[in-house]
Amino acid sequence: MESARISKWLNLLVCVLLLLKAEGSLVPLTLVKNAESKGAVCLDGSPPAYHFDNGFEEGIKNWIVHIEGGGWCNNVESCLYRKDSRLGSSKQMEDLYFSAILSNEQEYNPDFYNWNRVKVRYCDGSSFTGDVEEVDQTTNLHFRGARIFSAVMEELLAKGLEKAENAILSGCSAGGLTTILHCDRFKNLLPSEANVKCVPDAGYFVNVEDISGTHFIEKFYSEVVSTHGSAKNLPSSCTSKFSPELCFFPQYVASHISTPIFVVNAAYDSWQIQNIFVPGSADPSDSWHSCKLDISNCSPDQLSKMQDFKSEFEKAVSVVGDSSSKGMFIDSCYAHCQTESQETWYKSDSPQLANTTIAKAVGDWFYGRSSFRHVDCNYPCNPSCQNRVFDLKDHPGI
Template sequence: MEKAGIIQWLNLIVCVLLLLEAEGSLVPLTLVENAISQGAVCLDGSPPAYHFDKGVGEGINSWIVHMEGGGWCKDVNDCLGRKKSRLGSSNQMVEDIYFSGILNNDRQYNPDFYNWNRVLVRYCDGSSFTGDVEEVDPTNNLYFRGARIFSAVMEDLLAQGLEKAENAILTGCSAGGLTTILQCDNFKSLLPSGANVKCVPDAGYFINAKDISGAHFIEEFYSKVVSTHGSAKNLPAACISKLTPGLCFFPENVVSHISTPIFVVNSAYDSWQIQNILAPGAADPSDKWHSCKLDLRSCSSDQLRILQDFKEEFEKAVSVVGDSPSKGMFIDACFTHCQTLSTETWFKADSPHLANTTIGKAVGDWFYDRSPFSHVDCNYPCNPTCQNSVSDLKDHPGI
């Protein structure tokens, strides 16, 4: 091989090594086999699973538990579609995954949490870990047991050392972000009374907005999810006592009842919500929103006005979080979905910024009480630091 070719190959190898370093560590899958006896199983009856990378040094008694996302299934046919995938069966999950972003074990990319115990709980129930139906229909063999999975996994983690936690964060992305909100107080109740426990939902603040046709598409969808999975008994009681169960799947109706400190990370132009709540296919039969939903730069002036109205609705919905020091938010104007699990958007010089601060620094400062953080971005396309954010929804199925 010529010298120029060798140099090119060496440069390529260096680039790959740097990429792997930024992506973080490769972590094996752990199956919770004893959960089967509790009926705490995925849609297909297989055991729940998680990935666990142990903490070291000063982080040995600190924990991050991340709840994986991946949408929801609203009825039997919908759930049967997930049953043979990793979103419904641990038999279909890969053995090893990379930890990055808030789960990264490299101090350079995750200075506040790199040496903590870091867990990613796999998602295979389709209800944001809220369902619990005892009966199993023999014609479809679907198990709606999300809430049992949450309990069984936490029990397993407590035995792994979570019961001695001095610091702990429950977090999650998308449907896992919603889980973080709905299970926040429950998570805190499992840990020592003196532990510093907080919740950081990412891209899980789904709002109850009408779609472009004026229909209540997402409200009807959530109502079906809650009914199919028997979720009502596992939703916050303070909300259920006032509203219908389906409405208690919306963060805006439950977050004010949460007593545990919480920090909301979200885009006001969340790409999943724009594609599935504001402009779902059913509301756009002529497909006029197709290009706009993929790239906001392709939106017409009329579509941009509708998007700005959506942002105003989002701001109103998230305002109920409040502005006390125990609450926080990082609401940027980036057209993306989920930002804490990617090193590119979590803690790098060119990551999205608000108030000259990255998401990783904002969350770290808030968690350790170094300084509060509660900021909502200006209107699209005002934030130049959004240029490197990518809207990748392959792991977050639409509805």
């Protein structure tokens, strides 16, 4: 009886160790040197930070710089709310595990496992676009996202990024938007002969009417741009034609990006459905509540409206273009951010399009083994999807 109990616990320990291995390696937090003297600081005035794991073997001159996500703050009140959290202060940040696109295990990240891998923390609330010199002494809020991006890149260049042979700028959610907005800027920092590409994940936020017929997100982005003084740091190829708040939307920027780019996104992006298409203000009776938590709970009418959203998303993402240097993996999953989770990045049951996982599609495209540009059929057509099911505590909002 005792030996059976010991065997049971040993098996459990093995399972835990395997799970920890799959979760990835713990990478310490690094504060950016001399950032404060440059005014490149988080919302609370603390120095920005990143996590860096060295490349090895053949990947020693290759780099992935991955930008953390976390929404935006659009006014003083919402920025004050973030100020004392990890999304506004490096004082609240801790060491992180690297997995999926940042994993150092070949079986979990076959094409990029031995690269130099960096995760840049997000603490400015503007997708690294803000730059307001004046600091209100009452709030002590610093709107310096663009300076943070420059300071982090300067430090990484000195660590070896300036000699990169291959490099990827990537990011999730607000970090995916950062990737799009800063894609060409990142390319211009590196050697002209380097192979540099961008992989935004869940960052293709679209300018659509919500279910009440209001452009809620356009007003929100306008307030972000105004609060942070972002206009001068948005791509000039866009601001020369459109108002600055529109240039916070990828659909007005993407066609002008010259750097190769691969868009990873769910067509039924759960964050966009919950916050752009059906924000709380557009659903005062909360009739969409159950549907937003779990897409399988949606009524036929709600699903029909979601198909309309998918059509608008497809139209918006089509401006990326069909050049072989541009790729996309647009699945029909109810999900948000699929390159940061091992389950959706690269496992035997990961989401697939054309019998291909996200990791393989991105790797094939980056190395020129094959192009990849696929937009999925309508929900619920893809049995490989891992659809998110939310509960009350993780139902996000802006």
